Amino acid sequence: MAAKTKKSVFFCQNCGYESAKWAGQCPACKEWNTFVEEVVDKKSVNVRKAAEGSSPTPLSHISSSDEERVKTHIEELDRVLGGGIVKGSMVLVGGDPGIGKSTLLLQVFRNLSHDDLKLLYVSGEESLQQIKMRANRMGEFTDNLSLLCETNLETVRGVIEREKPDICVIDSIQTMFSENVDSAPGSVSQVRESTNILMQIAKGMGITVFVVGHVTKEGTVAGPRVLEHMVDTVLYFEGDRHASYRILRGVKNRFGSTDEIGVFEMRQDGLSEVKNPSEFMLDGRPKGESGSVVACSIEGTRPILIEIQALVSRTAFGMPRRTAAGTDQNRLNLLIAVLEKRMHLPMSDYDAYLNIAGGIKMNEPAIDLAIIIALYSSLKDVTVPEDIICFGEVGLSGEVRAVSLSEQRVNEAKKLGFKKVIMPKVSLKGLDVKGIELVGVDSIKEAIAAL
Numbered sequence: 001m002a003a004k005t006k007k008s009v010f011f012c013q014n015c016g017y018e019s020a021k022w023a024g025q026c027p028a029c030k031e032w033n034t035f036v037e038e039v040v041d042k043k044s045v046n047v048r049k050a051a052e053g054s055s056p057t058p059l060s061h062i063s064s065s066d067e068e069r070v071k072t073h074i075e076e077l078d079r080v081l082g083g084g085i086v087k088g089s090m091v092l093v094g095g096d097p098g099i100g101k102s103t104l105l106l107q108v109f110r111n112l113s114h115d116d117l118k119l120l121y122v123s124g125e126e127s128l129q130q131i132k133m134r135a136n137r138m139g140e141f142t143d144n145l146s147l148l149c150e151t152n153l154e155t156v157r158g159v160i161e162r163e164k165p166d167i168c169v170i171d172s173i174q175t176m177f178s179e180n181v182d183s184a185p186g187s188v189s190q191v192r193e194s195t196n197i198l199m200q201i202a203k204g205m206g207i208t209v210f211v212v213g214h215v216t217k218e219g220t221v222a223g224p225r226v227l228e229h230m231v232d233t234v235l236y237f238e239g240d241r242h243a244s245y246r247i248l249r250g251v252k253n254r255f256g257s258t259d260e261i262g263v264f265e266m267r268q269d270g271l272s273e274v275k276n277p278s279e280f281m282l283d284g285r286p287k288g289e290s291g292s293v294v295a296c297s298i299e300g301t302r303p304i305l306i307e308i309q310a311l312v313s314r315t316a317f318g319m320p321r322r323t324a325a326g327t328d329q330n331r332l333n334l335l336i337a338v339l340e341k342r343m344h345l346p347m348s349d350y351d352a353y354l355n356i357a358g359g360i361k362m363n364e365p366a367i368d369l370a371i372i373i374a375l376y377s378s379l380k381d382v383t384v385p386e387d388i389i390c391f392g393e394v395g396l397s398g399e400v401r402a403v404s405l406s407e408q409r410v411n412e413a414k415k416l417g418f419k420k421v422i423m424p425k426v427s428l429k430g431l432d433v434k435g436i437e438l439v440g441v442d443s444i445k446e447a448i449a450a451l
Contacts, residue, residue: 082256095237
């Protein structure tokens, strides 16, 4: 028998690039100081003959029936998944520690345990007693749910092949290890090998596998980026773990849209769905203060009203400070330059701070007009009426450009009691909504005059 040969290689923790020697910068993703050294076993492998079932299948002979989906009975999660859980798919759920990843999946299992589905929850971080304590706060479970505390992936694979569950949760992928890889759990090699084994289980046995992944301080899943490429769906939890809200966003989805979001609120008994996120985001809005404007953004097919807050104060240094929370800071700098050039305002003498209340992240160009108005309101210390909402994209010449789904935005504003909408004039064509005043503008000068 051929002896094992060990050699040391270097992996990029960001993208999984493999190199024979260490480098300061990864040649693939251009990140600095991401290479780690690991020992890899190279075993002799006999080349087997191709099995009879390995022959290719003509496209016309493949059934085109719709994928089988299982409802989780959590509408916000079903929306992000594209209508439910697809049988045999592999879903990666990422987020900061303590934000609610394990809680959400345990709630899903609570609902599915009443649907006569066989469920397996594999935990490498908590004991059976700890999971039981958390489950007692959520409600009643049935005997269809089985718990397993194990980190050896070969043992986990044997249990899955023996029990044959319909859905399995791995919490988390960083704690799992394979004996075939000679490195510590959570390393690049272990995460990649563990994900590959779980993917073979999901596709080969038709078992849906949920994988929990920790994130780095940059907000990406810890381990190689290849982890995201291997799975079918990637879901990210956003929000401050110390706040009550949580936002579940689909980053990748082979079976649905990646534009949808789900909004949850953390309570004593778990995560509760937020049916009306616009009302939730505007809760606690200040009255009669300058620099506060309500905008409407579209996430997938859902309009969400958000509060744009701006604070403009005279700078104490030679270079003004620009800070943006919840949106792109480069976009803030661009809009400040437009405001200074087209409205002849001395923005270079002032610090500018921008915040989207509620901690939600929005980068849609439709909030440009609200940012402009919020900056102007704070600079001039002029209060924007509370019943006004605005949306529209702003160009470099100060023009207000059209945005999509204007009617849905207006209807959402009307439903929440707003009386006036400042919007692009080109978007007024064919728009017929009664009970709310629509003001079309072509430039930021007209928008500010309309206030």
